Amino acid sequence: MTGLAGRHVTFGEADMADHLDRLGRAAPDLHACVDPERARAWARLAEADDFKDDFGADGAGGRGSSYIRAQARNLTARAQGIHHLLSLVPARTDRRPAVVVDVLGGDGLVRRVADARGLTGLSVLTCDASPYMVRAAWAAHCPALVQRADRLLMRGGSVDAVLVAYGSHHIAAEDRAELVHEAYRVLRPGGVLLLHDFLVGSPMETWFQDVVDPYSRTGHAFDHFTREEMGGYLTKAGFESGEVTEMADPYVATAATAREAELELGRYLLDMYGLAAIERRHAADAARHTVELAKSVFRERRADGSLESFSAAYDPSARSWTCTLPRTAVLAIGRKSP
Ligand SMILES: C[S@@+](CC[C@H](N)C(=O)[O-])C[C@H]1O[C@@H](n2cnc3c(N)ncnc32)[C@H](O)[C@@H]1O
Numbered sequence: 001m002t003g004l005a006g007r008h009v010t011f012g013e014a015d016m017a018d019h020l021d022r023l024g025r026a027a028p029d030l031h032a033c034v035d036p037e038r039a040r041a042w043a044r045l046a047e048a049d050d051f052k053d054d055f056g057a058d059g060a061g062g063r064g065s066s067y068i069r070a071q072a073r074n075l076t077a078r079a080q081g082i083h084h085l086l087s088l089v090p091a092r093t094d095r096r097p098a099v100v101v102d103v104l105g106g107d108g109l110v111r112r113v114a115d116a117r118g119l120t121g122l123s124v125l126t127c128d129a130s131p132y133m134v135r136a137a138w139a140a141h142c143p144a145l146v147q148r149a150d151r152l153l154m155r156g157g158s159v160d161a162v163l164v165a166y167g168s169h170h171i172a173a174e175d176r177a178e179l180v181h182e183a184y185r186v187l188r189p190g191g192v193l194l195l196h197d198f199l200v201g202s203p204m205e206t207w208f209q210d211v212v213d214p215y216s217r218t219g220h221a222f223d224h225f226t227r228e229e230m231g232g233y234l235t236k237a238g239f240e241s242g243e244v245t246e247m248a249d250p251y252v253a254t255a256a257t258a259r260e261a262e263l264e265l266g267r268y269l270l271d272m273y274g275l276a277a278i279e280r281r282h283a284a285d286a287a288r289h290t291v292e293l294a295k296s297v298f299r300e301r302r303a304d305g306s307l308e309s310f311s312a313a314y315d316p317s318a319r320s321w322t323c324t325l326p327r328t329a330v331l332a333i334g335r336k337s338p
Pocket of ligand 1 (some may be wrong): 103108165166
């Protein structure tokens with residue numbers, strides 16, 4: 001690594017050469033999808049790039065370390081949504097693993113959930129604009145690449161799925177159309193783009209505005225998506241078919257007692273969103289306070305008018321309690337013609 005300058009990332013050509021070398025040794029199928037010229041050219045420009053790395057190191061003002069801690073502590077917290085997204089990746093006719101480019105891959109959570117759930121027909125390349133997160137992904141044995149969402153480094157027609165999930169609102173509105181264009185370019189015929197986020201006006205937006213923005217280390221002022229916006233990107237990029245739909249994407253925690261499971265959820269949210277001001281103000285009671293806040297925000301109106309909210313269920317066979325905060329994500333699926 002060339003180094004980090006404040007929350008702005010410095011990543012250069014030599015760093016990219018190292019990553020590609022490592023990728024070639026660890027995952028030749030994924031390495032074959034990368035266009036080395038594109039990667040080198042982008043890395044040259046990246047030295048002057050002004051990407052603000054909210055998921056960088058603590059010392060550089062980021063909240064990457066607590067984010068990583070949250071996922072390590074509870075690998076299954078968002079596994080239901082991740083599993084659903086991966087179930088939409090089409091199987092290849094040649095029976096080789098389908099290549100999934102996880103564009104906002106962080107430290108490789110999606111790949112690790114796929115492994116934990118035994119989803120064998122997939123080969124996931126974890127990508128991220130944050131060198132800190134990419135280093136963490138490699139440390140967790142996930143093949144990874146530094147790449148910006150709007151500048152994909154893959155060869156045209158080389159991958160089976162482009163997944164943009166769990167952070168699409170971080171992509172600046174002016175870069176979103178280019179991202180979807182790029183996704184279309186790198187997909188093979190028959191491939192899919194899965195663009196996942198949360199709707200303007202959703203409980204998730206309330207959570208980000210009322211809790212994460214004021215209380216996290218980094219703030220969180222980003223624009224969420226509308227269905228029309230997502231559908232418009234698919235059409236403009238040339239996707240031959242597609243749809244904009246919704247999916248259940250809850251936060252879940254399991255423990256021996258209902259109280260412990262609830263506190264696990266609180267702990268997860270505190271770490272995932274780096275809610276440092278809540279930690280400071282509520283000290284030992286921070287997890288309890290956070291889960292109570294989350295219970296008041298994550299309430300979903302069902303189609304029949306009833307309200308879905310926080311729940312706790314006992315599983316007698318596992319002798320454990322599972323607490324769930326309901327959450328609904330919006331998903332644009334773009335399909336490239338076979
Ligand atoms: C909320 S994290 C999601 C990580 C992982 N997928 C997960 O679910 O745990 C969002 C990630 O997107 C990355 N990111 C934000 N903007 C990006 C961009 N324009 N291009 C590529 N990565 C970006 C961040 O560095 C961060 O690691």
